[in-house]
Amino acid sequence: MTNTQQPVIPEMSLDRDCTTLSRHVLQQFESFSTEAQDLSAIMNRIALAGKLIARRLSRAGLMANTLGFTGDVNVQGESVKRMDLYANDVFISVFKQSGLVCRLASEEMDNLYYIPENCPIGRYTLLFDPIDGSSNVDINLNVGSIFAIRQQVGNDSEGEGRDLLETNAREQVAAGYILYGPATVLVYTMGKGVHSFFLDPSLGEFILAEENIQIPEKGSIYSTNEGNFWQWEESYRDFTRYVHRHEGYTARYSGALVGDIHRILMQGGVFLYPGTVKKPQGKLRLIYETAPLAFLVEQAGGRATTGEEPILDIIPSELHTRTPLIIGSTENVKLVESFIEDRVRREKETAGSQA
Ligand code: P6P
Numbered sequence: 512m513t514n515t516q517q518p519v520i521p522e523m524s525l526d527r528d529c530t531t532l533s534r535h536v537l538q539q540f541e542s543f544s545t546e547a548q549d550l551s552a553i554m555n556r557i558a559l560a561g562k563l564i565a566r567r568l569s570r571a572g573l574m575a576n577t578l579g580f581t582g583d584v585n586v587q588g589e590s591v592k593r594m595d596l597y598a599n600d601v602f603i604s605v606f607k608q609s610g611l612v613c614r615l616a617s618e619e620m621d622n623l624y625y626i627p628e629n630c631p632i633g634r635y636t637l638l639f640d641p642i643d644g645s646s647n648v649d650i651n652l653n654v655g656s657i658f659a660i661r662q663q664v665g666n667d668s669e670g671e672g673r674d675l676l677e678t679n680a681r682e683q684v685a686a687g688y689i690l691y692g693p694a695t696v697l698v699y700t701m702g703k704g705v706h707s708f709f710l711d712p713s714l715g716e717f718i719l720a721e722e723n724i725q726i727p728e729k730g731s732i733y734s735t736n737e738g739n740f741w742q743w744e745e746s747y748r749d750f751t752r753y754v755h756r757h758e759g760y761t762a763r764y765s766g767a768l769v770g771d772i773h774r775i776l777m778q779g780g781v782f783l784y785p786g787t788v789k790k791p792q793g794k795l796r797l798i799y800e801t802a803p804l805a806f807l808v809e810q811a812g813g814r815a816t817t818g819e820e821p822i823l824d825i826i827p828s829e830l831h832t833r834t835p836l837i838i839g840s841t842e843n844v845k846l847v848e849s850f851i852e853d854r855v856r857r858e859k860e861t862a863g864s865q866a
Contacts, residue, residue: 527719528716530718532708532719533552536554550660552609553611553635556611558697558717560605561656564598564656567598576593577594578649580593586621594642594648594654598656602641603626609629611635612636613626613629613634613636613667614626614630614636614637614672618800623670623675634662635684636672637659638799640656640800643656643688643767643800644766646766652770654767655688655690655770655773656769657804658687660684661675672830676826676827680802680806684702686700690770695717696708699807702806704722705810706723706724724777725812726775726808726811729840730775730778730779730781730843733782734780736764737751737764744785745854749853753846753850779839779843781839781844781847782836793817793835796831797822797825797834801838802822804836813838814838815836816837817836818837818847819851822836
């Protein structure tokens with residue numbers, strides 16, 4: 512909650528304690544339609560996943576075989592943490608016997624996962640990164656889960672999720688993240704503003720904390736891994752030199768996307784994970800990382816781009832498509848874009864002069 516914001520509902524009022532996530536979703540729809548009920552139930556299951564993962568994280572240091580690596584490598588080529596697999600299994604389990612979600616796409620699974628008992632009627636797809644920033648898990652630093660909800664288009668008879676690969680992320684019905692920090696916070700949007708909920712352990716419920724969060728127009732924070740400096744295109748190096756040489760900027764980077772994005776959402780600034788020489792498309796994945804966060808930050812009045820085009824306009828070439836990400840306060844993102852535009856202009860002028 513930014514220091515200028517007043518609590519949405521008076522402290523500890525009964526009504527406040529009853530403004531749970533599922534009730535808030537119904538309020539967003541201002542109806543009790545089937546769609547409203549379905550999405551309320553889906554968000555409630557995501558909240559349950561968050562509670563289960565938060566509980567495991569809080570005990571991880573005291574339980575055998577909970578931290579550390581499994582010894583496997585996932586589709587991303589990354590070493591899998593035990594918590595990655597546990598969290599992935601949690602998201603699958605909370606949707607079994609729900610009749611809601613037929614398909615799940617996860618950073619931890621090569622292909623789409625189908626829940627057969629749900630598929631005849633389940634019209635929703637969950638796209639998620641079960642534990643993002645898992646390098647932080649073993650050292651008790653913040654990690655997060657990222658999710659997006661899509662409606663299935665067609666019957667997906669080939670089982671390849673073709674509808675997901677033919678549309679862009681403006682088809683997202685809902686998106687958000689769960690931040691496992693000193694408190695567990697769930698932040699979501701369904702296209703009607705961005706809202707945050709804090710898990711009240713005494714109730715076991717996510718309780719509404721702030722509605723219609725607006726990202727500051729401009730902020731002092733820039734969040735990026737400067738260790739990649741020499742891997743970046745010149746325009747990103749120019750931006751970095753600019754913030755080094757001008758007053759009023761400060762670097763904050765945790766190595767866990769959800770915490771870094773939450774800081775930018777609440778305090779303003781820009782997060783950037785550009786492409787590199789080795790990975791021109793960057794490291795972050797579109798359908799369950801950059802696209803959900805882009806939807807949410809744009810709903811909060813911010814901006815999210817690859818540096819060349821809006822994240823929400825990108826159609827994935829495959830399930831684990833990666834994109835560069837520049838996201839945050841509109842003014843800060845536009846400053847980064849200005850260095851890219853300058854580079855493109857200089858390259859055109861150089862090409863013109865050599866023609
Ligand atoms: P680097 C975590 O592995 C992650 O996917 C994001 O949570 C985070 O923003 C990024 O990678 C960190 O990558 O290359 O800076 O360690």
